[in-house]
Amino acid sequence: MAITVPRPKLNWRERLYMPAIVAGLAITFKHFKNMLLGRTKVTMQYPEQKWDSSLPDHYRGAPALVRDEDGRVRCVACQLCEFICPPRAIKIVSGEIPSKDRFAKVEKYPEAFDIDMIRCIFCGMCEEVCPEQAIFLRKDYAITGFTRADMVHHKEKLLEIGGVMHGVVLKWNEKK
């Protein structure tokens, strides 16, 4: 169904157009003046300059694995992130923690954890689905490499990006 949009009724001043043109030009000349005086900056000189310090807390950069205060890799290889990952960027091979180990109670750990950063779309579903608070999207955004293989983040790289996470739930202690 066609909708009739009523045209605004212009008064005589508006019909002249001149006051609006003058007002617009005034703004243009103000910017022109600020430019000449070096007061406005339009372009950030990336990569010499970076905007890292002004990234918001909710910024979604590269996904990474974290350790907790005890130094344990938090991931238990439940593979939920592998399941949820829309572009199927994650590959996990799980292993069993030997009974002599400090963290033997956890029983399972990721033997290999690969995220293909060519595939990753930074959606953050892995972080959202993780039942162990083990994977987080950090603020790294410049992921580069010369080959496709370079672009796959292995477990070591992921832990390096992730670092130690404080304040996460410690559910694998002896009491639980």
Next chain:
Amino acid sequence: MPNESSAPLFNIQIDGVWHQVPKGTRVIEACARIGVFVPRYCYHKKLSSPGNCRMCLIEMGFPRLGPDRKPERGSDGKPIINWIPRPQISCAQDVSEGMAVRTNSPLVKECQRGVMEFLLINHPLDCPICDQAGECRLQEFSVDFGNSKSRFLENKVKKPKNVVLGPRVTLDDERCILCSRCIRFCQEIAHDDVLGFVDRGSYTVLTAHSGKRLENNYSLNTVDICPVGALTSTDFRFKMRVWFLKETKSICTSCATGCNTIIGTREDVIYRQTPRENDHVNSCWMCDYGRLNFKFLEAENRLLEPQIRSDGKLIAADWPAAISEASLQLKQFTGNEIAIVASGRMTNEELWLTSQLAKSLGVQWIDIVPRREPGDDILLSEDRNPNTNGARLILGSTSEPGAKLMAIAEAVKSGEIKALVMLKENAMHLGMPVEQLAQLPVFIVMNILAYEATQKATVVLPACGFAEKRGSMINGKGRLQRLNRAARPPGNARDDWEILRDLLQAVGGGDSLSSSDDVFRRISETVPHFAGLSVSKIGDLGVHILRMKELPPTHPRDEKAIAQAVAIQARRRAVGRKVHEARKALGVRRD
């Protein structure tokens, strides 16, 4: 379950609607029949009902009887029900005339919530590492019937974890909800009473009797029926999450029973085999031997490329070259200089193509390798060939399958046979030294794995394993069953029926067959037992096509020849075992 046709029908009221159910049906099954699911942990339809989990509580009532012992009727003409004031378990009660049950009343829902809360008090929150997650009854019912939060503030009871119950089963006692299914399975089905509960109250744990292990050949069925992740398969433990597995309905090919299975694969890797219910064959069970007998498909010595011998060495070739080379080699000889040794592990389709190949070459020497080992009276059959009956019907031999093998071996030894075609079998089963096989002018091998004798072949054709192909087999009781492809073959290996079809065409005998289902159609036209059938008509549960009682008894001479062939295999296995043990003792790894 009572015999449906003869049992009288009872009227019973389920959730306000009257239904008719045969006498002798348990109430929980009666509810299932009409599509009302009652949650349960301890109840399993193939086991006895101890009624200890209390999850299947329902409200039950019986018609009010008047002074004349007749049910009193209300204004609507229906019997008036006297409800029992407390909930009843539905798994241990048979239906009776006029019985009424309520499965969704407020009382029942409250009971289910209460039972769930008790079960979860000490249950660890380790779903992320638990292998059962995704097919766990506790998870499912917790969502359906439980609370979203725990009110339990105290410390949970600690129980042993990672307990090795036997060579194939690992137990996590903290996850156990004490349903006793595994205990009853061992008593009632496996006849090996090794499991039991010890200690009391919330400290009760499942354990094996001291000095005993859960090591019977059916131990892994306890893992299947465990409703939670307490009993885990040591082989499958922590390997793959179950929701990734593609489930393909197939059959086990490790013996003539042909247990129905589900093969769990992910990206062409087989992770596990589990039994599939078929009351005509294997009920809900399968043996551990058959269940774990799939590792060979990923063995180091898997054949991946077709090979042709040239200048004394096997050189990788492409398929057309290998097929034409094989056919050229075979065509040099007349029919009575060629022997074909097929396998009782081949499908009906492959056996039929083999028989056509033999026919077009004029071959008389054709048989399978008999394979016999001790069986048991539960499922495992003495005949370890899954398709002996297929060979019996399709190869068209007058003697018992396997009876001619020793005669073929003699003919090879004497030089009467100049060309030997080994299909899906190791030539060492003929019981002659490798050097003698190396003397053969033509020795064509189609197999999955490379053996010592494969090195002496003139043409090697890599084929598919049971999980990599579609086809049909006839089990030891004469039931025609279907295999389905769960994984693609590795490397350049090809479907067996395609190899045989191409070979048949190359020797000039075949016409166009574009799928293994086409081959089956051809069988149904030529073999009377198969008349009117097709692969899709077999269905998931199979069709009975052969009455074993009507078969003529085996001739004593055949028995003797088969025993001789089996003895050769047993001897070779014993030597292999000794070598393996010696290697193990010395700490030498196989690879």
